[in-house]
Amino acid sequence: MGAFAGIPALLDQAPALILRGRTLDCECLLGPIDHPFHASIRGGRIIDLTPAPVLMRYWRFSYRASAVAWAEYWKPVPRPGWHDLLALTKREEAVLEGDLHPFMAHLQYFKDVLALPRSHRPTVPS
Amino acid sequence: MTGMIEPMIGRYVHVEIDGDPHRIYFEENGAGVPLVCLHTAGSDGRQWRHLLADEALAKKFRIIAFDMPWHGKSNPPASWTGEEYCLTTARYTQTIRAFCQALALEKPVVMGCSIGGRIVLNLAIEHAREFHALIGLEAADFQAPWYDTSWLHRPDVHGGEVCAALVSGLIAPQSPDASRRETLWCYMQSGPGVFKGDLYFYRVDGDLRGRVEGIDTGACPLYLLTGEYDFSCTPDDTRRTAAAIKGASLTIMEQLGHFPMSENPEQFRRYIAPVLNQILEQSISDKQGEHL
Numbered sequence: 001m002g003a004f005a006g007i008p009a010l011l012d013q014a015p016a017l018i019l020r021g022r023t024l025d026c027e028c029l030l031g032p033i034d035h036p037f038h039a040s041i042r043g044g045r046i047i048d049l050t051p052a053p054v055l056m057r058y059w060r061f062s063y064r065a066s067a068v069a070w071a072e073y074w075k076p077v078p079r080p081g082w083h084d085l086l087a088l089t090k091r092e093e094a095v096l097e098g099d100l101h102p103f104m105a106h107l108q109y110f111k112d113v114l115a116l117p118r119s120h121r122p123t124v125p126s
Numbered sequence: 127m128t129g130m131i132e133p134m135i136g137r138y139v140h141v142e143i144d145g146d147p148h149r150i151y152f153e154e155n156g157a158g159v160p161l162v163c164l165h166t167a168g169s170d171g172r173q174w175r176h177l178l179a180d181e182a183l184a185k186k187f188r189i190i191a192f193d194m195p196w197h198g199k200s201n202p203p204a205s206w207t208g209e210e211y212c213l214t215t216a217r218y219t220q221t222i223r224a225f226c227q228a229l230a231l232e233k234p235v236v237m238g239c240s241i242g243g244r245i246v247l248n249l250a251i252e253h254a255r256e257f258h259a260l261i262g263l264e265a266a267d268f269q270a271p272w273y274d275t276s277w278l279h280r281p282d283v284h285g286g287e288v289c290a291a292l293v294s295g296l297i298a299p300q301s302p303d304a305s306r307r308e309t310l311w312c313y314m315q316s317g318p319g320v321f322k323g324d325l326y327f328y329r330v331d332g333d334l335r336g337r338v339e340g341i342d343t344g345a346c347p348l349y350l351l352t353g354e355y356d357f358s359c360t361p362d363d364t365r366r367t368a369a370a371i372k373g374a375s376l377t378i379m380e381q382l383g384h385f386p387m388s389e390n391p392e393q394f395r396r397y398i399a400p401v402l403n404q405i406l407e408q409s410i411s412d413k414q415g416e417h418l
Contacts, residue, residue, distance in 0.1 A: 077299050080354045080361075084295025087357040090272040105283045107291035 003074065003117040004031045008046035010116040018044040021109045026102040029062035030114065033095065036064050044109070061103045063110070065094035074118045085111050134178040134189075136199075141228040143195070143203075143221050150225060151199035152192035156184030159258060159409055160234035161402070162226060163191040164242030166264075166385060167328060168278075168289055168321025169312040170198025173239070176391035183399070186406050187235070192225055194218075196320050211323035215332045218245045219252065226256075235405055237261035237398075240359065240384060241328050243350075247367070251337055254346035259405045261349045261398075264356050264384050266363035267334040267370070275329065279319040286314035289321045296384035298355035300393075309388045343373030347408065349401050350374055353382030375401070 011017060021044025029052060031037045038057050040048040050057075065073070065088050072082035081087050088094035096103070103110055134155040141148050153171060155178045163174045171191035178189050193200035196211050222245065226234055235258045238246045243265025250260050277288055290313040297306050313321070341348060348371060352364035361378045368376035379386060379397045386394040 080298075081357050083299055083355060084357065086272055086292070086295055090270070090357055100277075101282065104277045104288055107288055108294060111291065111294065 003070070004037055005049065007113065007116050008049050011044075011046055011113055014116070017109065017112055020044065021106055021113075024102060024106050024109065026061075027057075027059045028102070029059040029064065029098075031064060032067050032070065033064045036062065046113075059098065061096070061098035061100050063094065063096050063103065063114070069093035073115065076118065078118075085114065132175075132179050133181075133184065134175070138199075139225070139228050141221075141224045143224045144217070146203050146205050148195050148203045148221075149201065150192050150195065150228075152190055152225075152229075153178055154188060154190040155179065156187050156189045158186045158188055159406065160226075160229075160231040161187040161189045162222070162231065162234045162236045163189065163387075164222070164236065164238030164245065165191065165194070165197065166240035166242060167324030168197075168293075168316045169309075170194075170200075170316075172198065172312055173309070173385065173388040175388075176395075177387055177398075180395070183402060187402065190229070190231075190234075194221060194324075196317060196323070211317075211319055213241075213324050213327040213331075215245070215248055215327055218327055218332075219248055222249065223253065223256070233258040235259045235261065235402075237263065238265070239263040239387065240265075241324055241332075243359070244328060244332050244334065246348075247334050247338055247341070248332070250341045250343075250346060250348050250371075251334070254342055257346050258409065259347045259349065261351070261401060262364075263351050263386055264353065264359040264364075265350055266352075266359045266367045267338045269359045269363045271329055272358065275322050275325050278322040278325070285318050285321075286316065289313045289316060293384065296356055296358055297389045298353060298381050298383040300381040301383065301389040305389050305391065309385045312388075338367055339370050341371045341374070343371065347405065348374045349377070349405075351377040351379055351386070351397055351401070353379045353384060353386050355381075355383035358384055377401075 024044055026041045028039050029036045030039050036052045038050045038052055038054055039046050069088045089096050134153045136153040138149050138151050141150050165171050165173045170193045174191035196202050243262035246260045246262040290310040350364050350368050352361050368374045381393055
């Protein structure tokens with residue numbers, strides 16, 4: 001999914017967001033349910049994003065959602081029930097697994113990082 | 127040049143709740159039918175500051191918002207010895223009734239949001255005749271949990287940050303940024319374990335399924351209003367609740383989430399002003415009936 005691959009570069013352009021994640025070093029699995037990415041986060045930056053599976057790669061937590069869910073989440077004004085990471089888990093369009101401590105301790109950071117494609121999507125003429 | 131001073135006045139009233147003295151902070155503005163406003167779990171009465179300052183509504187209503195004990199400027203009682211805070215249905219009901227009695231409010235309207243909306247349903251079940259009308263915002267007899275509340279109070283996760291981050295998703299995307307941040311700021315300032323303790327009432331003790339059917343809206347009108355972006359108390363949760371209560375009024379509010387009065391005060395006013403006017407008209411009509 002192209003939008004996901006672009007998140008590290010978008011994050012590099014968001015110093016306030018990096019600052020909020022400055023104490024975060026974490027390996028996690030993020031993205032579409034069937035084709036997630038291994039993300040390596042150091043000091044709030046995503047220094048590596050590699051499509052899974054990677055043989056014996058470790059991750060602490062995983063947040064994966066359906067392709068429909070990501071498309072809805074990244075709409076300029078998402079529809080009710082599709083507008084938040086935990087709204088998506090509640091409606092069973094996303095799954096959150098593993099050791100959730102880094103995710104919960106940096107919850108707003110992850111919500112905002114994973115929303116970055118929302119404000120950077122090209123406007124499609126109607 | 128002098129600064130603009132807002133019209134609400136804040137004071138403390140000493141209230142006995144279950145025999146235990148409490149010092150309760152409240153703000154008020156206006157004159158007329160008493161309108162008592164209840165804040166959400168883990169926040170405080172600041173959520174109502176826009177309604178409190180509403181010039182037109184204050185001409186008809188005595189608008190009052192108080193901080194629950196452990197919230198905002200209402201400290202825990204002097205009897206507290208540090209045990210974990212835990213709100214129960216009985217305690218919440220006692221607190222509201224004791225506050226209304228301490229201010230000698232005669233048949234107030236009570237409007238509550240979230241846990242405040244849930245307890246309004248309990249007031250309708252158990253004490254309808256004490257109130258002029260009841261308004262439940264983001265209210266339902268029950269709603270499905272969507273996270274583990276143990277994350278709200280543990281030493282290795284910042285309570286203020288995680289509480290605010292959890293509820294941030296309940297705010298509608300259309301809400302102005304400044305109002306969104308202000309709504310979340312109150313969550314960031316809540317005392318340790320207070321949001322979690324409030325949710326004991328919401329999640330465990332305050333399940334009203336099977337009880338709301340007994341509400342008599344003839345004794346006390348009941349209005350339920352829920353924001354379309356509230357995925358905690360969803361519009362369907364409120365629809366189900368309203369459908370079980372004969373005579374309940376139901377409104378689903380567009381472009382609003384779980385905190386209508388603070389996340390987008392202008393949009394909320396479009397929905398709440400007609401409800402309050404309807405309550406007022408009913409009040410005038412009732413009084414005219416008394417004089418006939």
